[in-house]
Amino acid sequence: MNMQQAIKMTAAETALVDAYTAQIGDLPGDGSVLSVRDTLVHELKTAGLPTRRVESWHYTDLRTLLRAVPTADPTAFADRVEALVAGATVLSVRNGHADLKGNAPEGVTIRSYTDSLLDGSAAAGLAVLGTDDAIGRINGGLVRGGLELVIADGTELEDPLEIQLVQSLGQAHTRFPVSFGANTKATVIERHLSTNAAESLISSVSDITVGEGAEITWIVLQQQGAADTHLGQIRFDLAKDAKLHLFLINAGGKLVRQEIHGKTSGEGADFKLRGINLLGGESHTDVTFTLGHNVPHTTSTEIIRNVVFDRAKGVFQGKILVAKDAQKTDAKMACNTLLLSDDADLSAKPELEIFADDVQCGHGATVADIDHTQLFYLMARGIPENKARAMLVNAFVAEIVEELDDEPLVEALESVISAWLEKHA
């Protein structure tokens, strides 16, 4: 402890702690919330940002990578943008401030997370997931807004809910506790955008509970600017027979850490993670995933596809833990990467920790270049090399998108992907 305290704080650490100090008295929260915040910021100050010596941050030395933190600008303006798919209900969050205007669809209760901080009901949820939960710590210390959603039992939402986070500059720290009641059906799009090239840092935690028999698709579409830092965390808990299809697309940001931590709490729960990481420039993008299969008869599949251009660096850490009692767990994890330049890099660390004996679990990781035979086949039909390559890269990720089985959504995501590829390939 003393040793660590003696280490000089980095500019980013200082800036984060200063951001907190500057806002004391202004950050929303009752006594219980403020005391949690104090603890978290104190931990941040003493432990510092995680370095590569912390196992779960081994490939993303946040202390080194996070050079600076832009100061929060409460007066900054950001505009809302068109919904990703027509008909979606947009819940707008601009520069960290949720806009509660507009009507909630039937069966959905929307509350400002700021109110939950103010009345203290948010305090328990601010707890970090462990000593190395730097995102939970930063977010818990500085969070000002977000939305709390409750979807009543039996609600089936026809159109997606889009939580639209638009950032123009500075900082934003948001939270989204979302509770899906029993037998609900819904698609939620958590969309992170930036409106300009100015640097920003955002942290965002979504805390998802999926009730019995519910079938939920949750999409995280991260399209921040090339100078931005994105610290995201998804937590989820699946009840009996609950299904969660979590779909992650990273198509932006300079320094990105997207964590996903979940558990199955009821038999018959099924989790599906599909991730597409489009990486280019000098960016660093880390997807870290842990899943606890805690009860018998639960299933999960995880497929991550990485496309890495330029000098970009990607990280995928996936850890599946099967508890002692969780017999008949079926879990399969795959991480496939297309490395498209000599300087591109990807580290994959898939892990299984199995304490039950009657399970089916597997994982695999592949790294490849474009398939030459496929490239030749396309070119032999008159498609020029650049275009043929783009088609193959697109194909590598399109397979995953098509699993979504919702045509407008598939189309919208495909156009996000092809726009990105056009810019970077």
Add this chain to the structure above:
Amino acid sequence: MLEIKNLHARIAEDGTEIIRGLNLTVKAGEVAAIMGPNGSGKSTLSYILSGREDYEVTEGEILYNGENILELEASERAAKGIFLAFQYPVEIPGVATMQFLKVAMNEQRKYRGEDELTTPEFMRRVKEAAAELKIAPEMLRRPLNVGFSGGEKKRAEILQMALLEPKLCVLDETDSGLDIDALKIVADGVNALRSPDRAVIVITHYQRLLDYIVPDTVHVLYKGQVIKSGDKTLAHELEANGYADIIEAAA
């Protein structure tokens, strides 16, 4: 239309010479059959013609309509009218067949300075050609060649050929894997394309296909060279006696 002169080529990766002084001339309007034992270099020749980069030409030239094409990219050769029906058509998961067809047709048109096809015009052409080849529309909704049976893949190759309207068609064992009815359909498809300004090179092991697509010339390829050329009777001879005599005579 096609003149191959003293062609030598090797595998770029390890330098193994596969084509060793090959000469072949194919005139416009001609159907030329290329036969030869397994491993003699037939597919390699077809790849080199269409511009596959895994092979390196070390000597000789390939003239297509008088132009040396060795410096051209595969896509440019295709746009200029060279088409290869692959012995093993390639599966490409994630690329929709229709999208592929449209991009291929339009990229070729763009290269030649022609207008792109409108979507209805494109659809009309595909529908028509698919019907001729008895290709079910469901097949076209799948990713390119993925899960197609051997025969379906070959038929899909001919569909592409019909849509792209090439000038020099190279069919590499298009007959293998086809049932009797499909063979007839495919042969009809090829025959429909026969015209005075088009040449076809048919690579095959069997006379059967040549009963339907009657060749003007037959060439025997052995160890990377054309060791004998003749008319359609040469194919009958081979069918009856095998390659031994010809190989011996050439040695």
